[in-house]
Amino acid sequence: MPTAVEFREISKRFGKVLANDAVSFSIAQGSIHGIIGENGAGKSTLMSILYGYYQADSGTMLIHGIAQSIPNSHAAIQLGIGMVHQHFMLVEDMTVLDNIMLGMEGGFRLRSQRIRIAAELAKLCADYGLEIKVDARINTLSVGEQQRVEILKQLYRNADILILDEPTAVLTPQEAEALFAILRLFKQQGKTVILITHKLAEILAITDEVTVMRAGGVVAALATATTNQEDLAHKMVGRSVATELPRQTLAATQVVLQVEALSLQNAQGVHLLKELNFSVRAGEIVAIAGVSGNGQSELLEMLAGMRQSKGDKISGKVQIQDYVLNYDKKDPCLAAKLRKLGVAHVPEDRLRDGVIKDFPVWENILLGQQSKQTYLDKQKCVEASDALLQQFEVRPLDSHLRLSQLSGGNQQKIVLAREIAARPKLMLVGQPTRGVDIGTIQRIHTELLALRDAGVAILLVSAELEEIRALADRILVMSGACITGELPIADYDTTRIGLLMGGLHK
Amino acid sequence: MNSELPRWATSIALPLLNLLSALIVAAGVIYLLGESPIEALSILVQSALGNAEGFGYTLFYATTFIFTGLSVSIAMQAGLFNIGSDGQMYLGGLGLTLVMLQFDASLPAWLLIPLALMGAALFGAAWAFIPGYLQAKRGSHVVVTTIMFNFIAASLMNFIIITYLIPTGEQNPASRVFAENGWLPRLNAWLPALGDTPLNLSFVLALLCLFAYGVVVWRTRWGYALRAAGKSAHAARYAGISIASVIIITMLLSGALAGVAAMNSLAGSMHYLSLNFTSGAGFIGIAVALMGRQHPLGIFLSALLFGILIQGGADLSLEKSNIPPETFIFIQGLIILFCGAMENMYAPALARILNLKWRKNV
Numbered sequence: 001m002p003t004a005v006e007f008r009e010i011s012k013r014f015g016k017v018l019a020n021d022a023v024s025f026s027i028a029q030g031s032i033h034g035i036i037g038e039n040g041a042g043k044s045t046l047m048s049i050l051y052g053y054y055q056a057d058s059g060t061m062l063i064h065g066i067a068q069s070i071p072n073s074h075a076a077i078q079l080g081i082g083m084v085h086q087h088f089m090l091v092e093d094m095t096v097l098d099n100i101m102l103g104m105e106g107g108f109r110l111r112s113q114r115i116r117i118a119a120e121l122a123k124l125c126a127d128y129g130l131e132i133k134v135d136a137r138i139n140t141l142s143v144g145e146q147q148r149v150e151i152l153k154q155l156y157r158n159a160d161i162l163i164l165d166e167p168t169a170v171l172t173p174q175e176a177e178a179l180f181a182i183l184r185l186f187k188q189q190g191k192t193v194i195l196i197t198h199k200l201a202e203i204l205a206i207t208d209e210v211t212v213m214r215a216g217g218v219v220a221a222l223a224t225a226t227t228n229q230e231d232l233a234h235k236m237v238g239r240s241v242a243t244e245l246p247r248q249t250l251a252a253t254q255v256v257l258q259v260e261a262l263s264l265q266n267a268q269g270v271h272l273l274k275e276l277n278f279s280v281r282a283g284e285i286v287a288i289a290g291v292s293g294n295g296q297s298e299l300l301e302m303l304a305g306m307r308q309s310k311g312d313k314i315s316g317k318v319q320i321q322d323y324v325l326n327y328d329k330k331d332p333c334l335a336a337k338l339r340k341l342g343v344a345h346v347p348e349d350r351l352r353d354g355v356i357k358d359f360p361v362w363e364n365i366l367l368g369q370q371s372k373q374t375y376l377d378k379q380k381c382v383e384a385s386d387a388l389l390q391q392f393e394v395r396p397l398d399s400h401l402r403l404s405q406l407s408g409g410n411q412q413k414i415v416l417a418r419e420i421a422a423r424p425k426l427m428l429v430g431q432p433t434r435g436v437d438i439g440t441i442q443r444i445h446t447e448l449l450a451l452r453d454a455g456v457a458i459l460l461v462s463a464e465l466e467e468i469r470a471l472a473d474r475i476l477v478m479s480g481a482c483i484t485g486e487l488p489i490a491d492y493d494t495t496r497i498g499l500l501m502g503g504l505h506k
Numbered sequence: 507m508n509s510e511l512p513r514w515a516t517s518i519a520l521p522l523l524n525l526l527s528a529l530i531v532a533a534g535v536i537y538l539l540g541e542s543p544i545e546a547l548s549i550l551v552q553s554a555l556g557n558a559e560g561f562g563y564t565l566f567y568a569t570t571f572i573f574t575g576l577s578v579s580i581a582m583q584a585g586l587f588n589i590g591s592d593g594q595m596y597l598g599g600l601g602l603t604l605v606m607l608q609f610d611a612s613l614p615a616w617l618l619i620p621l622a623l624m625g626a627a628l629f630g631a632a633w634a635f636i637p638g639y640l641q642a643k644r645g646s647h648v649v650v651t652t653i654m655f656n657f658i659a660a661s662l663m664n665f666i667i668i669t670y671l672i673p674t675g676e677q678n679p680a681s682r683v684f685a686e687n688g689w690l691p692r693l694n695a696w697l698p699a700l701g702d703t704p705l706n707l708s709f710v711l712a713l714l715c716l717f718a719y720g721v722v723v724w725r726t727r728w729g730y731a732l733r734a735a736g737k738s739a740h741a742a743r744y745a746g747i748s749i750a751s752v753i754i755i756t757m758l759l760s761g762a763l764a765g766v767a768a769m770n771s772l773a774g775s776m777h778y779l780s781l782n783f784t785s786g787a788g789f790i791g792i793a794v795a796l797m798g799r800q801h802p803l804g805i806f807l808s809a810l811l812f813g814i815l816i817q818g819g820a821d822l823s824l825e826k827s828n829i830p831p832e833t834f835i836f837i838q839g840l841i842i843l844f845c846g847a848m849e850n851m852y853a854p855a856l857a858r859i860l861n862l863k864w865r866k867n868v
Contacts, residue, residue, distance in 0.1 A: 336746025
């Protein structure tokens with residue numbers, strides 16, 4: 001079978017990170033090819049290189065057997081490559097037809113073009129069994145329908161190599177099934193589909209071949225028929241040894257955080273959290289493992305009192321010590337109230353939520369703690385800030401610097417220092433070491449373990465299994481807005497966690 | 507790029523460079539009008555600063571601009587661009603006048619003047635509350651609503667003055683003159699050297715407000731919440747700061763400061779309410795806030811600069827018939843252009859020069 005795409009020794013470096021490390025594999029024409037890997041494995045970078053968003057530092061790409069350089073997405077489209085992004089690129093207020101026409105109107109007068117293009121679209125829809133009303137406005141469509149519009153757009157642009165980035169992440173199971181039916185039809189028509197996903201079941205259900213990526217490289221390229229979920233999970237997560245940090249034996253006793261049947265639906269009716277039940281005790285680190293975007297961020301926002309989105313439907317109960325959180329009335333000050341109850345929060349997106357870049361360091365130390373005193377004595381604040389910087393070895397040790405002048409690792413240390421200094425009873429930690437250098441990671445882990453030993457209840461969300469292994473006493477795995485499994489650290493098993501992360505129960 | 511510059515460069519060197527650019531363009535225009543820019547400058551400076559009386563007038567004008575500048579600045583700290591200070595000041599004038607007309611025959615000065623001050627603040631705040639509420643609860647952009655509220659204020663005041671406030675038998679669209687116990691004490695009562703200038707107690711109040719503004723914004727938890735909400739809505743949400751209440755309270759304060767600006771000219775100088783008495787002071791407040799970088803000292807200095815331009819500009823156009831009085835509005839526009847719209851124009855160049863120097867030192 002001829003190849004549609006062949007990667008030869010593709011490498012791409014971002015600063016210190018080698019995102020793609022001599023990646024080589026090929027994708028047969030007329031096949032559905034799956035690419036799986038954890039976050040940061042290099043899947044998205046590779047597809048961005050194929051679609052012309054990035055240029056490879058070295059290596060060549062062959063499209064239909066001919067070496068091509070793809071300097072931008074326009075060149076990719078010319079070569080028949082189409083991409084359906086995880087986040088749709090649609091103009092919400094325009095109709096389906098206008099969205100598809102956008103950029104290829106083909107003439108000065110729109111009316112005649114509209115009629116011509118509408119006819120062509122009707123034919124494409126019939127050929128591929130896509131049910132789309134071309135004069136409907138995008139914002140009246142469901143997510144699944146919007147995705148079909150994206151696919152139709154690529155078809156209209158004559159894409160014969162279609163890249164789908166996590167296409168089922170936002171779909172209901174039924175919509176996902178409908179999508180697969182469409183993809184199978186594509187295959188029959190001789191088109192090539194590249195499917196990026198972390199859901200193992202999907203890979204097995206629909207792909208012909210699968211490439212497993214880890215840490216920027218290809219670890220396996222297999223025919224789907226020759227593999228199974230356990231094997232894929234094992235290859236995807238890989239085995240490596242965690243550096244063991246010393247810790248005391250678990251002396252957890254009193255329940256600090258109790259979550260019962262917590263569900264969250266957004267305004268579109270999508271379940272972001274579904275029937276969560278768990279508790280965190282004092283002196284215990286409970287880690288939530290899972291691929292990003294399976295509800296972990298929403299859970300943290302809920303527990304920290306930050307979620308303010310309109311149209312949310314919330315049910316269930318969250319209790320922190322004796323206090324039952326009330327989500328009925330959207331209270332913008334809930335986060336401040338929770339802090340008074342002893343909840344500290346190191347947010348996942350620290351640059352967006354956890355700091356104010358234009359403020360000096362000492363004012364960032366006050367963020368969230370601002371209501372403790374009415375008059376802010378600058379001298380005292382700076383002294384307190386200096387002491388914290390010293391304790392956490394922040395460099396440079398200067399509380400007057402603007403926060404944006406510090407490195408990412410030092411910014412994270414400041415957030416952590418501030419939250420630890422508040423002497424919390426419950427600590428919510430999201431991705432504490434994302435984008436942080438190795439030395440600092442060790443430091444942050446040590447601090448969190450010290451906090452645990454001091455009797456703080458810690459809920460940790462991390463996409464890094466190594467981190468979870470190093471810190472957790474108990475592991476919850478989230479997938480598709482649900483908790484799919486729970487295991488104590490003694491039963492740590494990468495393969496099993498990998499399977500649970502892929503949405504496979506038991 | 508700008509954040510790479512040291513603080514003295516962003517807060518002193520850049521505004522001065524911008525101001526200089528505006529003045530150079532203004533000088534070019536004066537030259538094209540057939541006058542010597544240097545002579546014009548010396549007349550301007552002589553008139554505004556060179557004698558006690560002129561200086562008194564300069565400070566008198568600056569007083570109003572300090573208030574409107576503060577009004578715009580405090581809103582900017584919370585990330586709100588309040589263009590409506592002019593309308594809020596206009597309404598503040600109404601609040602003050604209503605108190606004066608009602609009580610100037612019955613109340614002593616020490617009671618009447620604080621009451622009038624409260625009337626001015628209250629009316630200004632009320633006028634700013636509506637756009638603030640709409641922004642906080644309905645997401646209507648405060649820039650758009652405050653512009654509209656300026657027009658509404660102008661029409662409303664037209665109606666009120668002409669229908670209710672003109673004394674019977676008068677043609678002039680203005681209220682009656684307040685009784686003398688409603689007149690703010692002038693500073694020349696204590697400093698005779700100031701000569702016959704309308705500089706009054708409002709100036710002292712303006713300085714107090716500058717100080718209070720600095721303390722509240724930078725040294726209280728409420729000011730912290732205000733600046734945090736202005737810089738990052740996400741961080742405010744994280745910290746449990748209610749953005750809606752920050753917006754509403756800030757607009758109330760901003761409106762109150764604009765309302766109090768009416769004290770200076772109405773109770774300190776004119777002693778009656780007339781149509782369009784603000785003569786654009788609210789808009790100059792925008793320029794003052796931009797140029798002064800919302801810093802108390804900066805607000806004071808730029809308010810002073812605009813005081814100089816008004817006082818000196820008036821004399822300049824008297825002496826030089828080629829230079830029309832509108833030249834001042836033109837210079838004001840240039841300053842807003844250079845200090846507001848293009849405030850970072852010189853930042854890259856300055857950063858490069860400083861970098862070079864730094865490398866040489868190493």
